Structure formats: structure tokens, C-alpha cells
Amino acid sequence: MRVLRELVRRPSALFGLIVVVIVLLAAIFAPWIVHFSPDNQLTDGLSLEGAPLPPSGEHLFGTDTLGRDLFSRVLFGARTSLIIGLVANGVAVAIGLLVGLLAGYLRGTVGNLLMRFTDLMMAFPALLLAIALAALLKPSLWIVAMVIALVNWVQVARIVYTETRGLVERDFILAERSLGAGNGRIIFLHILPHLMPTAIVWGTLGIATTVLLEATLSFLGIGVQPPQPSWGNIIFESQSYFQDAPWLVFIPGAIILATALSFNLIGDALRDILDPTQRGRL
Amino acid sequence: MAVFLARRLVQAVLILLGVAAITFLLLYYLPADPAVLIAGRSATPQMVAAIRHELGLDQPLIMQFLHYVGSLLHGDLGRSYTQKTEVLPLILARLPATLVLMAAGIVVEVALGLTFGIIAAVWRGGFVDRSIMMLSFVGVSSPQFVVALLLLYVFAATLGWFPMSGFGTARHVVLPALTLGVLGAGWYARMVRSAMIEVLRQDYVRTAHAKGLSGRRVVLSHALPNALLPIIAMVGIDIGQFMSGVVVVEAVYGWPGIGQLAWQAIQQVDVPIIMGVTLVSALAIVLGNLLADFIAPFVDPRIRSQ
Numbered sequence: 001m002r003v004l005r006e007l008v009r010r011p012s013a014l015f016g017l018i019v020v021v022i023v024l025l026a027a028i029f030a031p032w033i034v035h036f037s038p039d040n041q042l043t044d045g046l047s048l049e050g051a052p053l054p055p056s057g058e059h060l061f062g063t064d065t066l067g068r069d070l071f072s073r074v075l076f077g078a079r080t081s082l083i084i085g086l087v088a089n090g091v092a093v094a095i096g097l098l099v100g101l102l103a104g105y106l107r108g109t110v111g112n113l114l115m116r117f118t119d120l121m122m123a124f125p126a127l128l129l130a131i132a133l134a135a136l137l138k139p140s141l142w143i144v145a146m147v148i149a150l151v152n153w154v155q156v157a158r159i160v161y162t163e164t165r166g167l168v169e170r171d172f173i174l175a176e177r178s179l180g181a182g183n184g185r186i187i188f189l190h191i192l193p194h195l196m197p198t199a200i201v202w203g204t205l206g207i208a209t210t211v212l213l214e215a216t217l218s219f220l221g222i223g224v225q226p227p228q229p230s231w232g233n234i235i236f237e238s239q240s241y242f243q244d245a246p247w248l249v250f251i252p253g254a255i256i257l258a259t260a261l262s263f264n265l266i267g268d269a270l271r272d273i274l275d276p277t278q279r280g281r282l
Numbered sequence: 283m284a285v286f287l288a289r290r291l292v293q294a295v296l297i298l299l300g301v302a303a304i305t306f307l308l309l310y311y312l313p314a315d316p317a318v319l320i321a322g323r324s325a326t327p328q329m330v331a332a333i334r335h336e337l338g339l340d341q342p343l344i345m346q347f348l349h350y351v352g353s354l355l356h357g358d359l360g361r362s363y364t365q366k367t368e369v370l371p372l373i374l375a376r377l378p379a380t381l382v383l384m385a386a387g388i389v390v391e392v393a394l395g396l397t398f399g400i401i402a403a404v405w406r407g408g409f410v411d412r413s414i415m416m417l418s419f420v421g422v423s424s425p426q427f428v429v430a431l432l433l434l435y436v437f438a439a440t441l442g443w444f445p446m447s448g449f450g451t452a453r454h455v456v457l458p459a460l461t462l463g464v465l466g467a468g469w470y471a472r473m474v475r476s477a478m479i480e481v482l483r484q485d486y487v488r489t490a491h492a493k494g495l496s497g498r499r500v501v502l503s504h505a506l507p508n509a510l511l512p513i514i515a516m517v518g519i520d521i522g523q524f525m526s527g528v529v530v531v532e533a534v535y536g537w538p539g540i541g542q543l544a545w546q547a548i549q550q551v552d553v554p555i556i557m558g559v560t561l562v563s564a565l566a567i568v569l570g571n572l573l574a575d576f577i578a579p580f581v582d583p584r585i586r587s588q
Contacts, residue, residue, distance in 0.1 A: 242434070
């Protein structure tokens with residue numbers, strides 16, 4: 001609660017929170033908000049020349065090249081993009097926590113191996129690895145989410161590792177151990193709670209990264225496959241019309257930007273609040 | 283020092299081996315059966331078996347891997363499924379274009395990042411600082427393909443200042459380099475700012491001010507060199523970001539580099555090319571990190587004496 005109150009007090013974080021809440025509500029209540037089905041190729045959805053319609057009272061965001069209502073596609077796309085963003089990032093943070101914690105706590109051979117593997121993953125350009133994986137596997141919503149999780153856990157693992165190493169040296173851990181506490185008890189009761197701020201901060205910042213990565217993969221045609229809408233593939237489908245129908249590209253583009261920006265702003269504010277020593281860093 | 287650098291070198295080699303192992307597994311084991319893929323639909327079981335033998339797929343895994351690493355060392359990245367040629371020449375032919383783009387992108391990134399980072403640090407806490415930090419957040423939150431299309435829309439399609447796509451003259455480089463650089467510039471501005479703030483707090487900076495040196499002199503020749511170290515360490519990570527960005531930017535602008543090659547390979551599920559580009563990028567990242575390790579002692583004498 002204290003965290004929330006402090007968040008609301010910062011204008012940039014408040015802006016982020018408002019945008020995120022709006023996007024979340026729009027995604028959840030999409031079927032009740034829109035007047036047209038996202039897949040419906042409306043008979044009056046194109047002009048007489050067959051061009052998509054610009055934004056108007058009836059079609060808030062205009063229509064796309066197949067005469068579908070862009071507003072409904074963007075709202076249903078929000079579902080896809082947010083599900084992927086949240087699931088992929090949740091899995092990535094979980095893997096990162098597990099690897100970083102084990103490596104930092106066990107050290108020795110296992111710890112070294114885990115961290116070398118993390119270094120190895122750092123050497124892969126994230127997008128290219130995701131592209132390779134997505135190209136090899138048949139892309140579906142869940143595959144895309146897993147691919148993104150597989151390339152995004154590395155940073156969390158490194159940070160958790162450094163923090164765990166520091167924690168293990170602390171006296172209260174030694175005290176616990178002298179009292180006879182087992183590894184499980186120390187990890188879950190004494191180390192994990194200290195890692196929660198990091199997990200929360202990266203859990204928020206990471207959503208921005210995953211939403212952007214999903215959009216990029218879909219834009220390259222290897223993410224979520226049409227006709228299921230996602231913010232990236234809406235742009236992918238109409239990128240060659242961006243001169244004649246700019247709204248098709250720039251409305252979803254602006255929404256991707258606003259969403260990623262909001263999660264970044266909230267994450268940055270959370271880091272300030274939860275860990276004052278990191279203030280102003282990225 | 284020498285020991286440290288030697289260890290980094292060994293580590294780099296090990297990482298490259300690991301990268302090779304992962305690409306090897308992805309390349310040969312994730313798709314159902316590469317022999318079937320290569321042979322095509324109408325192949326008889328005998329033909330598939332022959333191809334399997336030719337590729338060495340009937341040998342034990344470890345032998346196959348050693349063979350794979352051996353051919354990598356000879357510069358053999360395999361053959362493209364669709365273009366029926368060696369992958370390495372395809373990549374080498376397109377590498378110069380990508381290097382030009384990356385160099386231009388780095389110039390944009392560093393110029394913007396340093397300028398804004400320094401300005402924000404000097405006037406920290408004020409309106410200018412907050413605006414710059416907000417802008418840097420917008421930069422790191424922008425989907426690159428949208429930035430690319432927006433720049434095209436405004437500066438090429440509407441204003442006509444720059445060509446829509448292609449390669450050749452300096453005017454062709456401007457928009458792709460901007461797209462590539464803006465994202466990193468956001469990161470750099472934040473990094474430079476926090477490093478500068480740390481340095482500006484120190485006593486020797488106050489001494490320099492007390493001696494009566496001009497503010498510009500103190501910031502640029504006393505504080506800045508000491509703030510550069512964490513930024514140099516970023517080079518390796520940065521190259522990774524760039525290699526990813528290159529695919530998107532080259533796809534949108536029709537820039538004939540390895541990113542476009544990878545993008546075209548995606549459309550045709552030409553796995554050896556994708557893997558080849560991934561390997562070359564990983565090599566670039568490892569080399570970038572090594573370079574950062576080797577440059578650091580020259581920038582900061584404290585590291586040399588360790």
C-alpha cells in the first residue's frame with residue numbers, strides 16, 4: 001500500500017499507471033466495448049475505390065485493408081499482446097530468479113556452470129535467437145511467449161546472482177545456519193524475500209521489453225499469426241499501405257509505445273521506491 | 283593485467299564454443315530431420331539415407347559436433363536450403379553494408395547520448411533534466427519498426443528530403459542510422475547522466491571549480507573522461523542490441539545487409555542462413571566485449587595497475 005501511495009505521488013508513474021489500467025480494462029472488456037467483430041470484413045468497411053476508411057465516428061480508428069474495424073482489432077490485439085507480455089515475462093523472471101539464486105547460493109561448480117551458461121546466453125543477440133527459434137518451431141501464441149521468455153531471463157539471472165552473493169555473506173544468514181537451518185529454509189525464508197524488490201522491478205520493466213519483442217516478432221511475420229490480431233501483426237499486415245493509410249500503422253504503433261513507456265515508467269519509479277541506492281540508474 | 287586479459291580471451295573462446303553448440307543443436311535437431319528437408323518431398327528413403335550419410339548425420343552426436351566445429355573453423359557455415367550456395371559468401375557479401383549502417387548508428391547513438399546525458403547531469407533535478415530523462419524513456423520504449431515507418435512517412439514520403447529505401451549515397455544512410463541510434467541513445471543518455479553525476483560529486487571536481495576553471499572545462503576535460511568507463515563496458519551489450527535492430531531496420535528500409543538476408547531467410551525458413559547470421563552476430567558481440575576489456579586499461583590507468 002505504501003508503495004502504491006508513493007507511486008501515485010509521482011506524475012510520471014501516475015501517468016504510467018493510468019495508461020496500464022486503461023489498456024488492461026480495454027483488453028479484458030474488449031468483447032463488450034467494440035461494435036464489430038475483429039475478424040468481420042465489413043461490407044461497408046472499404047471506400048468505393050476499395051481503400052481502407054480513415055478514423056471516423058463510426059470507426060474510431062478507421063478500417064484496415066480488408067475492411068475490418070481497426071478499433072476492435074487493436075482491442076483484441078491488446079489481449080494477445082498483454083497475455084504474451086505477462087506470461088513471457090513471468091516465466092522469464094521465474095527462470096532468472098531460479099538460475100541466479102541457485103548460482104549465487106551454491107557457487108562452486110554448479111554455480112559456475114550456471115553463470116557461464118548465462119554468459120553464453122548473453123552472447124546471443126536476443127532478437128536473432130528468438131527469430132531462429134520461432135522460425136524452427138511453428139509460431140503460436142504460447143510458442144511465441146516461450147521463445148521470448150527463453151531469451152529474456154538472462155538479465156534477471158545476472159542481477160539476482162549478484163544480489164544473492166551479497167546476501168549469502170551477511171551475518172544473519174550465518175546466524176541462521178549456526179542455528180541449524182537447512183538450505184531450503186534459508187533460501188525461501190531469508191533470501192527470497194530480500195530478492196522480491198528486484199523481482200518486482202524487473203517484473204515491471206521486463207513487460208515493456210516483452211511487449212516490444214512480441215510486436216517486433218509479429219511485425220517480422222514470425223510472431224502471432226493473422227488473423228488472430230496482435231499489435232505487431234496489425235502493423236505487419238498493413239505496413240505497405242503506410243503512406244495512404246497512415247492510421248493503420250501509427251495508431252497501433254502509438255499504443256505499443258504508450259504501453260511500453262508506461263511499464264518502463266512504473267518500473268523505474270518502483271526501483272526508486274524499493275531501492276533508493278539505485279535512484280536514477282537504468 | 284596480462285593474466286586478466288588472457289583469462290578473458292580463454293573465456294571468449296569458450297563462449298564461442300558454447301554458441302556453436304547451441305546453434306548446432308538448433309540447426310540439426312530441432313527441425314524434424316534436415317536430411318528430409320534437404321532431399322525434398324519426392325525423395326526415396328535411399329536418397330534420404332544417402333544425404334544423411336553425406337551430412338554425417340549417421341555418426342554419434344559428439345563426432346557430428348566436432349565435425350561441425352571443424353567446418354566452422356574453416357569458415358564453412360553450411361549451405362542455404364533455398365539458394366543452394368554456401369552461407370558464408372552470402373554473409374560476407376552483405377557484411378560491408380551492415381557495417382556502414384552500424385557505424386553510422388553508433389555515431390548517432392553516442393553523439394545524442396553523450397550530449398543529452400551531459401546536459402542532464404549538469405542541470406540535474408531541473409526541468410531540462412526531467413525532460414531529457416522522459417525523452418530517453420520514450421526512446422527506449424519505441425518499437426523500432428514504428429520509428430522506421432514514422433521517419434519514412436515524415437521525411438521521405440511527405441517532405442521528400444530522403445529516399446524511401448535503397449543503398450548507395452550518404453542520404454540513404456540518414457534515416458536507417460537515426461532509427462538504429464535513437465533507441466540506444468536513450469540508454470546512453472541515462473548511463474552517461476548517472477556516471478557523470480557520480481563523478482561531478484567528487485572532490486577533485488570541486489577543486490577544479492575552486493581553481494577558477496570554466497564550467498565547460500571542468501565538465502568536458504575533468505569529469506567526462508572518468509565517466510566514460512561504464513560506457514565503454516556497454517559496447518559489447520550494445521553490439522547485441524544493434525545486431526537485433528539491424529534485422530528490423532534493414533527489413534523496413536530495404537538495406538542490403540545481413541539483417542535483410544536474415545529477414546529474407548525467415549520468410550523461406552532457410553535455417554542455415556538464420557543460424558549463420560546468428561553465429562556471426564554472436565562473434566561480433568564476443569569481439570565487442572573483448573575489445574571493451576582491452577580498451578578499458580587505456581582509458582583508466584587504475585585497471586592497468588591491478
